[in-house]
Amino acid sequence: MSEEKKYRKVRIKKGPKGWGGPLVIEPKPGRDLIYSVTGGGIHPLAAKIAELTGGRPFDGFKSKADFHEIAVAVIDCGGTARVGVYPMKKVPTVDIYPTSPSGPLMRFITEDIFVSGVRIDDLEVID
Amino acid sequence: MVKYEARVVAIGPLVGEFTQAGILVLFRQGAPEEVADFSILHDGQDLHAPVAAGDQLWLGDESFRILAVGEVANTNLAALGHLVLKFNGQTAPELPGDVCVEARPLPAVSVGLTMKVVG
Numbered sequence: 001m002s003e004e005k006k007y008r009k010v011r012i013k014k015g016p017k018g019w020g021g022p023l024v025i026e027p028k029p030g031r032d033l034i035y036s037v038t039g040g041g042i043h044p045l046a047a048k049i050a051e052l053t054g055g056r057p058f059d060g061f062k063s064k065a066d067f068h069e070i071a072v073a074v075i076d077c078g079g080t081a082r083v084g085v086y087p088m089k090k091v092p093t094v095d096i097y098p099t100s101p102s103g104p105l106m107r108f109i110t111e112d113i114f115v116s117g118v119r120i121d122d123l124e125v126i127d
Numbered sequence: 128m129v130k131y132e133a134r135v136v137a138i139g140p141l142v143g144e145f146t147q148a149g150i151l152v153l154f155r156q157g158a159p160e161e162v163a164d165f166s167i168l169h170d171g172q173d174l175h176a177p178v179a180a181g182d183q184l185w186l187g188d189e190s191f192r193i194l195a196v197g198e199v200a201n202t203n204l205a206a207l208g209h210l211v212l213k214f215n216g217q218t219a220p221e222l223p224g225d226v227c228v229e230a231r232p233l234p235a236v237s238v239g240l241t242m243k244v245v246g
Contacts, residue, residue: 039206060159078199078224080211081152085161104148
């Protein structure tokens with residue numbers, strides 16, 4: 001049985017009232033974590049991104065990972081802190097809430113690294 | 128009643144980024160390091176009742192009236208011990224995670240400080 005992992009690209013667009021993106025996420029060997037930094041364990045949106053891309057769902061509150069291992073971070077941020085922390089670290093970031101750049105770290109939040117208001121319907125496999 | 132109670136256990140090295148803007152970011156201990164760096168970490172557990180405008184926030188022996196609570200603030204607090212306190216005097220939350228309190232200088236926060244929401 002082959003252990004070779006097949007990854008797929010997913011386009012993630014903003015949801016209603018969301019901001020930023022679209023992002024194209026393609027996990028790679030060594031950079032395939034779908035990093036959920038959300039309340040209540042791995043968020044269903046992170047689980048779906050993992051399923052579609054072949055990436056590995058990962059609970060940022062349970063275990064520790066290096067930024068270079070993260071393909072995308074999924075957050076449930078209400079607008080101030082996490083929205084800036086992951087873009088600052090150059091980690092593509094998906095907020096389930098429809099936030100726009102704000103907070104002291106807003107200078108790091110740009111359309112090429114951040115998208116918000118995302119629902120499962122906003123994910124599209126593109127290869 | 129005391130709706131939420133916690134004791135400060137650590138202060139992230141980068142909290143100044145937020146305190147300069149009149150914001151305290153709280154997370155329950157165990158938050159990922161990149162988030163903890165910007166946060167006041169605490170040992171709070173259960174949220175006994177939703178935080179609401181009109182409640183009092185106690186930081187040590189100083190109290191602040193809560194003026195506005197964003198629509199996801201209680202979810203964040205219950206799930207992650209996460210609270211974004213803005214000392215801006217706003218009566219409508221600007222962002223869904225905000226908890227706005229009286230516009231007064233931020234209190235000094237140190238390890239061991241007790242925090243409470245009473246309402």
